[in-house]
Amino acid sequence: MSAPTGRPPHRSPGLLLGVLLGGAVGTALRWAAGRALPHAEGGWPWGTLLVNAVGALLLGALLEALLRAGPDVGRRRAVRVVVGSGLLGGLTTTSALALETVRLSGAGSPGLAVAYATTTLVVGVAAAAAGVALAARWPRGRRS
Numbered sequence: 001m002s003a004p005t006g007r008p009p010h011r012s013p014g015l016l017l018g019v020l021l022g023g024a025v026g027t028a029l030r031w032a033a034g035r036a037l038p039h040a041e042g043g044w045p046w047g048t049l050l051v052n053a054v055g056a057l058l059l060g061a062l063l064e065a066l067l068r069a070g071p072d073v074g075r076r077r078a079v080r081v082v083v084g085s086g087l088l089g090g091l092t093t094t095s096a097l098a099l100e101t102v103r104l105s106g107a108g109s110p111g112l113a114v115a116y117a118t119t120t121l122v123v124g125v126a127a128a129a130a131g132v133a134l135a136a137r138w139p140r141g142r143r144s
Contacts, residue, residue: 009081018078022086026055030091042107045100048093049120055092056124059084060131065138 009015030051037047062084066076097120104113 009077015078015081018082019086019089022082023090026087026090026092028090030093030096034096042104042109042112044112044116045096048096048100049116049123052092052097052120053123053127055088056127057131057134059088059092060128061135062088062131064132064135068135068138 030048033051034047037050039045039047063080066072066080069076072080097117101113101117104110104116
């Protein structure tokens with residue numbers, strides 16, 4: 001599934017298929033989280049906040065671990081593109097964050113909308129930093 005070293009990932013049919021499948025799985029997981037944690041109209045969207053925080057944590061850890069493992073080639077590039085862009089890109093959702101912020105504002109809760117958007121951004125950055133810190137503590141593995 002990896003692209004040759006000199007070939008850009010977006011020109012590799014195998015990587016594109018991997019991103020498509022990873023994105024489908026991530027999107028299904030995001031949908032399931034939204035169903036498991038529904039919110040009332042005008043209420044705090046916990047499901048979206050959760051998937052964005054978990055996705056940021058995992059992406060931070062993934063990218064740090066891959067960086068520590070060696071150059072962005074071969075299997076490492078495939079994992080970065082398929083898991084990072086595909087799976088975690090499908091799991092996290094900027095569009096739902098924007099939509100829910102607008103809905104909160106439109107439901108007469110502009111303060112809650114600002115609080116939700118700000119909380120999501122702060123939690124996301126903190127989660128990504130935590131993921132990086134966790135991965136930085138893992139012992140370096142074999143280079144492949």
